[in-house]
Amino acid sequence: MKNLLKDFSEEDLKIFKGEFNDFLPEKIMDFHVHLWKRDFLDKEVSEERQRVNPFADPDIIDGFSFEEFKVVAERLFPGKKYKGLFFGLPAKEVNLAKANRYISDICKENNCYGLYIPEPDLKEIPESFFENRFVGFKPYPDLVGYNTPEDFSKLDIDVSIFDFVSKKVLEFSNEYGLILLLHIPRKGRLNDRRNIEEIRSIAKSYPDIKIVLAHAGRSYCYSDIKESIGYLKDIENLYVDTAMINSFSVNKVLLEELGPERVLYGSDLAVAALKGKNIDINNKHYFVTSTPRPWSLSSDVMNLDSFTYFIYEIIRAIRIAVKSLGMGREDIRNIFYLNTRKLIKNITNNH
Ligand SMILES: [Zn+2]
Numbered sequence: 001m002k003n004l005l006k007d008f009s010e011e012d013l014k015i016f017k018g019e020f021n022d023f024l025p026e027k028i029m030d031f032h033v034h035l036w037k038r039d040f041l042d043k044e045v046s047e048e049r050q051r052v053n054p055f056a057d058p059d060i061i062d063g064f065s066f067e068e069f070k071v072v073a074e075r076l077f078p079g080k081k082y083k084g085l086f087f088g089l090p091a092k093e094v095n096l097a098k099a100n101r102y103i104s105d106i107c108k109e110n111n112c113y114g115l116y117i118p119e120p121d122l123k124e125i126p127e128s129f130f131e132n133r134f135v136g137f138k139p140y141p142d143l144v145g146y147n148t149p150e151d152f153s154k155l156d157i158d159v160s161i162f163d164f165v166s167k168k169v170l171e172f173s174n175e176y177g178l179i180l181l182l183h184i185p186r187k188g189r190l191n192d193r194r195n196i197e198e199i200r201s202i203a204k205s206y207p208d209i210k211i212v213l214a215h216a217g218r219s220y221c222y223s224d225i226k227e228s229i230g231y232l233k234d235i236e237n238l239y240v241d242t243a244m245i246n247s248f249s250v251n252k253v254l255l256e257e258l259g260p261e262r263v264l265y266g267s268d269l270a271v272a273a274l275k276g277k278n279i280d281i282n283n284k285h286y287f288v289t290s291t292p293r294p295w296s297l298s299s300d301v302m303n304l305d306s307f308t309y310f311i312y313e314i315i316r317a318i319r320i321a322v323k324s325l326g327m328g329r330e331d332i333r334n335i336f337y338l339n340t341r342k343l344i345k346n347i348t349n350n351h
Contacts, residue, residue: 032266064270090140107133136179190228241266251321
C-alpha cells in the first residue's frame with residue numbers, strides 16, 4: 001500500500017485515546033484482513049476496474065503485507081494486541097495459488113489462521129489444508145467466468161452463490177465444520193430473495209458450516225438489512241462481519257436481531273487504512289474519501305483534512321450501537337475478540 005498511514009495525525013491518536021482505548025478489549029481479533037503482494041497479479045488491472053473497485057486503486061493494489069498489517073495495528077491500536085484472520089485478494093487478476101500460499105506461509109510463521117480462496121469450480125481440496133493453517137474458505141463472485149465485458153464487476157450481475165461456491169467446498173466445509181465467508185452477489189443484496197433462499201439452502205443442506213456474511217451481506221445501508229435480517233436470523237450457524245460498515249443503525253439491527261455472539265468485528269484492511277467513511281444516501285451506499293478517488297465522493301477544492309480512517313469509523317459505529325443497546329464489557333469482548341476466537345478454536349481443536 002502506498003503512503004501507508006502517512007496521513008496519521010495527533011487528531012487520530014486523540015480519537016483512539018478518547019473513544020476506543022477504554023472501550024476496546026485488550027485483545028482484538030479482526031475477522032476480515034486481506035494480505036497480498038503486487039507480484040501475485042498475473043495481469044494489470046484495467047483502468048475501468050481501477051475506477052470502480054477500491055482494492056484496485058493505485059494506492060492500494062501494490063500490496064498489503066503482514067509487516068504492513070503490523071504497522072497499522074501498532075500505530076492505530078497502541079497498547080492493544082491486535083490479531084487477524086487473513087486471506088488473499090480475491091480478484092480475477094490475482095494468481096490464487098500464490099495468494100493462498102502467502103497466507104499459509106504467514107500463518108505458519110506467525111501462529112495465526114487464514115481462509116483459502118477457492119476457484120469457483122474447485123473440485124479437489126488442496127493437500128495439507130489444515131497443516132497450512134486454513135480454517136475455511138473465502139469464495140468470491142468476481143472470480144466467476146461469466147460472459148460479460150472484461151471490465152464489468154460481477155457483484156451486481158445475476159450470479160448465483162452456487163456459481164462461485166462449489167459442491168466440494170460445501171461438502172468439505174460441512175464435514176469439518178469450517179468457516180465459509182460469503183460475499184453475496186446481486187444488485188439487490190439481501191433484499192434479493194434468491195440470495196436469501198440460497199443462504200437458507202446452504203444452511204439446511206450443510207448444517208455444520210459456519211456461514212459468515214461478509215460486510216453483513218454488503219449491508220452498508222439500513223435499508224439493506226432492516227427487513228432481510230428477519231429471513232435469516234433463525235439460522236443457528238449464521239454470523240456476520242462488520243467489515244467497512246460505518247452505520248450505527250445497521251449495527252444496531254445486527255446486534256438486536258442476531259445478538260452480540262454472532263456479530264464479528266472485521267475491518268477489510270487494507271482499504272480500511274484509508275481516510276473516509278461509507279455513507280447511506282437515499283438507501284444507496286457511497287464511499288466518501290478525504291482525497292479524490294474515482295470510486296468515491298470527494299472534492300478537490302474543499303479541505304477534508306479532518307477525516308479519520310475507515311477502520312476508526314467502523315469501530316465508532318459499533319460503539320454507538322453497543323452503547324445505545326446498553327450492552328456491557330462481555331458483549332464488547334465477544335464482538336471484538338471471543339466470537340472469532342471460539343469459531344477458530346472449534347475448528348482447530350478437531351484437527
Ligand atoms: Zn474484503
